[in-house]
Amino acid sequence: MSDPRAQAEAIARAHDENFPVAFMLAPRDIRADMRAIYAYCRVTDDIGDAGDASRDERLAMLDAWDDDLARCWDGTPDNPILLALQDVVRRRALGPEPFHALVDANRMDQRISRWETHEDLIDYCRYSAMPVGRMVLGVLGLDDERCGYLSDATCAGLQLVNFWQDIRRDLEERDRVYLPAEDMALFGVTIDDLTAPEASPALRELVRMEVWRARAMLVEGAPLRGMVPKRVRPDIAMFTSGGLWVCDAIAKQGFDTIARRPAPGKAGRARMAAGVLKGAVTGA
Numbered sequence: 001m002s003d004p005r006a007q008a009e010a011i012a013r014a015h016d017e018n019f020p021v022a023f024m025l026a027p028r029d030i031r032a033d034m035r036a037i038y039a040y041c042r043v044t045d046d047i048g049d050a051g052d053a054s055r056d057e058r059l060a061m062l063d064a065w066d067d068d069l070a071r072c073w074d075g076t077p078d079n080p081i082l083l084a085l086q087d088v089v090r091r092r093a094l095g096p097e098p099f100h101a102l103v104d105a106n107r108m109d110q111r112i113s114r115w116e117t118h119e120d121l122i123d124y125c126r127y128s129a130m131p132v133g134r135m136v137l138g139v140l141g142l143d144d145e146r147c148g149y150l151s152d153a154t155c156a157g158l159q160l161v162n163f164w165q166d167i168r169r170d171l172e173e174r175d176r177v178y179l180p181a182e183d184m185a186l187f188g189v190t191i192d193d194l195t196a197p198e199a200s201p202a203l204r205e206l207v208r209m210e211v212w213r214a215r216a217m218l219v220e221g222a223p224l225r226g227m228v229p230k231r232v233r234p235d236i237a238m239f240t241s242g243g244l245w246v247c248d249a250i251a252k253q254g255f256d257t258i259a260r261r262p263a264p265g266k267a268g269r270a271r272m273a274a275g276v277l278k279g280a281v282t283g284a
Helices: 004-014 016-022 028-049 055-070 080-092 097-111 118-128 130-140 145-165 167-174 181-187 191-195 201-227 230-252 265-282
Strands: none
Touching: 028 055, 028 080, 028 097, 028 130, 055 080, 055 097, 080 130, 097 118, 097 130, 118 130, 118 145, 130 145, 145 167, 145 201, 145 230, 167 191, 181 201, 191 201, 201 230
């Protein structure tokens, strides 16, 4: 069997669109641990989303994955990605709660495909997004309430903006609509609007509001950068920069993510990294 850490590293590198999770600017020890955690998150989400398995098959696979995950704290897991994770959680003294929460989020995905209110969606983020931030804080040795609050705001904002750039793809590929039904009714938007060649005026206004909400959460969480160790501040700042970039890109498209999905690409990510590094040097 190949080295578990090497397998985790390969998974992280294969998904470089999620560059902040890989902590590409962090010191080597932190970068390696973050990539092991990212590999765990990626595999968990793939069990919930990838391939052609049925809902019941996915739920069974998630149950088996959750059982093996528990062995990171009480035994020895079978999966090499979990073996790599076990090394991290033992050295960093990380608790199991956020890791199991992510599995629960994927269970929710099998049972829920529509969301009634914005508050319901934020509650979902408490399982799907916020736990990832808590994993990151754990690796950094931060467990105070203020850091946790700012991390939750940042992660929820990132999750929401990801939803708004993928409205069409989530519906067509996964039969999921994350736009809250209450908000759709308020703006007079229907499911048919989400499969049209381009966004209707009503859908654009709805997306404008949802992007504003996501931006507000990202801005609220931005002070987290100043509360983490200096050597990882650029990486933390890139979480926020990436989310705000997508918000800006959606706005530049007239809040139409139906016709085209905004994504920074490698060049955009490089510009973001350069901007963050410049800010770190100048103190901006």
